[in-house]
Amino acid sequence: MATPARLDHSIVITRRPEDAWALFTRLGFTLSPVSRHRVTTTPDGPPVLGCTANRCAYLDGGFVELIGIIDEAAPDPWRVLPLIAGGDGGLRGVSFGLGDSDRVLDRLRDTGLAGSGVLSLERPVGSGVLRARSVHVDRARTPEGIVHSAEHLTPELVRAVPHANGxxxxxxxxxxxxxxxxxxxxxxxxxxxxxxxxxxxxxxxxxxxxxxxxxxxxxxxxxxxxxxxxxxxxxxxxxxxxxxxxxxxxxxxxxxxxxxxxxxxxxxxxxxxxxxxxxxxxx
CATH class of the missing domain: 3.10.180.10 (2,3-Dihydroxybiphenyl 1,2-Dioxygenase, domain 1)
Structure with missing residues (x-):
């Protein structure tokens, strides 16, 4: 049976988040409120408040994630800053829905692509907390940027909204x-x-x-x-x-x-x- 594989989201990283968020709003996207990331650095490790926050354009299929660097002195557990070294940022990654994270990890370890264990991410969304799990591809194998899986544990918080651009x-x-x-x-x-x-x-x-x-x-x-x-x-x-x-x-x-x-x-x-x-x- 073939592995499920869908495009989950694109990953834009910028040192100019307010400008980028404003620009994507002008393009007709409805963006989610600013949400600070808390991520783990090791499997089952405690969440750490990171140097990034995001706003997202949630669609019927996938979404665009606009990640802003909001505190360069804060921890960078997912090594975001090296992806924009020497510049303001840009389109720096992609995330795929590949099914259960434990199975993804087993498969990527077998093929030599795994660059992490199963990592966890959480961030506030309205009155709730969005939670997800992810397995990262070895960064040494992806010079183009960050590539990882996405398993949404709270899919009800990743809902499409209307966009002015349709x-x-x-x-x-x-x-x-x-x-x-x-x-x-x-x-x-x-x-x-x-x-x-x-x-x-x-x-x-x-x-x-x-x-x-x-x-x-x-x-x-x-x-x-x-x-x-x-x-x-x-x-x-x-x-x-x-x-x-x-x-x-x-x-x-x-x-x-x-x-x-x-x-x-x-x-x-x-x-x-x-x-x-x-x-x-x-x-």
């Missing part, structure tokens, strides 16, 4: 890879996701139970006009919206430039603190 789902995360690296990266994600990719004009695509991961070799074909990051590097997150034209009118009406891409429009990483957003029809 956003319905996180439909894709795009990872740029130099042609010389794409085979090894493809094989790594094939192991993690327990499925094979298919070839497309600009690279390869992993079709998941919800959403997809794209390995982009030809950046001009996938995202015309974008500047390639260091390879490998996450280059964009794709959001499916109810009406592409209406979403574009809202974004441009907020004074944010857009560009045409096949099937939709792009808000460049240059406008989004390094976290490009690709808008296409949710279908």
């Amino acid at each position: 956003a319905r789902a996180l439909t894709g995360v795009l990872l740029f890879a130099d042609g010389s690296e794409v085979d090894s990266i493809r094989d790594r994600y094939a192991t993690l996701l327990d499925r094979e990719s298919r070839k497309v004009d600009h690279g390869r695509v992993f079709d998941l139970d919800g959403g997809r991961l794209e390995l982009v070799v030809d950046l001009d074909a996938a995202l015309p006009g974008e500047t390639p990051p260091s390879s490998p590097g996450f280059v964009a997150q794709e959001v499916g919206v109810a009406d592409v034209d209406a979403a574009r009118a809202l974004v441009e009406g907020a004074g944010v430039p857009t560009r045409d891409v096949p099937g939709g429009f792009l808000v460049s990483a240059r406008e989004t603190f390094g976290a490009a957003v690709l808008f296409r029809s949710a279908g």
